[in-house]
Amino acid sequence: EAAVTQSPRNKVTVTGGNVTLSCRQTNSHNYMYWYRQDTGHGLRLIHYSYGAGNLQIGDVPDGYKATRTTQEDFFLLLELASPSQTSLYFCASRDRDEQYFGPGTRLTVL
Amino acid sequence: QQQVRQSPQSLTVWEGETAILNCSYEDSTFNYFPWYQQFPGEGPALLISISSVSDKKEDGRFTIFFNKREKKLSLHITDSQPGDSATYFCAASAWGGSGNKLIFGTGTLLSVKP
Numbered sequence: 001e002a003a004v005t006q007s008p009r010n011k012v013t014v015t016g017g018n019v020t021l022s023c024r025q026t027n028s029h030n031y032m033y034w035y036r037q038d039t040g041h042g043l044r045l046i047h048y049s050y051g052a053g054n055l056q057i058g059d060v061p062d063g064y065k066a067t068r069t070t071q072e073d074f075f076l077l078l079e080l081a082s083p084s085q086t087s088l089y090f091c092a093s094r095d096r097d098e099q100y101f102g103p104g105t106r107l108t109v110l
Numbered sequence: 111q112q113q114v115r116q117s118p119q120s121l122t123v124w125e126g127e128t129a130i131l132n133c134s135y136e137d138s139t140f141n142y143f144p145w146y147q148q149f150p151g152e153g154p155a156l157l158i159s160i161s162s163v164s165d166k167k168e169d170g171r172f173t174i175f176f177n178k179r180e181k182k183l184s185l186h187i188t189d190s191q192p193g194d195s196a197t198y199f200c201a202a203s204a205w206g207g208s209g210n211k212l213i214f215g216t217g218t219l220l221s222v223k224p
Contacts, residue, residue, distance in 0.1 A: 033211070040216060045211055056210070058211070097205070
């Protein structure tokens with residue numbers, strides 16, 4: 001069964017702070033995705049990747065960087081966090097037609 | 111611009127009733143439509159999906175009805191159970207084109223009362 005883990009599960013930072021969210025998948029899927037989930041907006045795609053060293057721009061990329069260091073690991077970086085980035089963040093990996101989601105990271109920017 | 115729309119935002123049914131969740135889309139190149147189920151504190155998980163070559167897909171108590179001409183689909187949950195209480199997301203993709211990403215709707219929060 002696909003396994004996607006995320007860390008930390010909860011994070012509080014201040015405006016202007018530097019935050020890194022981590023995601024690891026253990027099924028050697030090529031595609032990995034970062035989403036944010038907000039009430040009234042559903043899930044919105046920030047960045048995605050189809051392999052180590054690759055990065056594709058999603059639909060809401062402003063203020064976010066991402067890096068895929070290995071087949072397993074995908075990181076989301078907020079270098080100057082703002083309150084508008086307070087959200088629930090999900091990572092997912094994809095096998096054929098199905099995306100497997102991690103448990104999420106709740107980020108609060110004060 | 112919301113390319114995938116869902117209604118209603120929230121729905122309450124009694125145990126044993128049929129819940130109907132609606133979804134519509136704009137992009138005619140979309141050809142794959144999964145529904146994801148999300149319980150509180152968890153990530154979404156694939157529930158059932160349909161491709162545009164079919165007009166119906168059934169899996170137990172869950173059925174998708176698809177109308178390509180009207181760009182609409184619906185998820186029917188028959189004999190609803192309290193354990194079905196969750197948020198349901200309709201999504202769409204154009205597999206084979208820009209098909210490496212899913213566009214999600216805003217979700218329907220379903221509550222099934224015992």
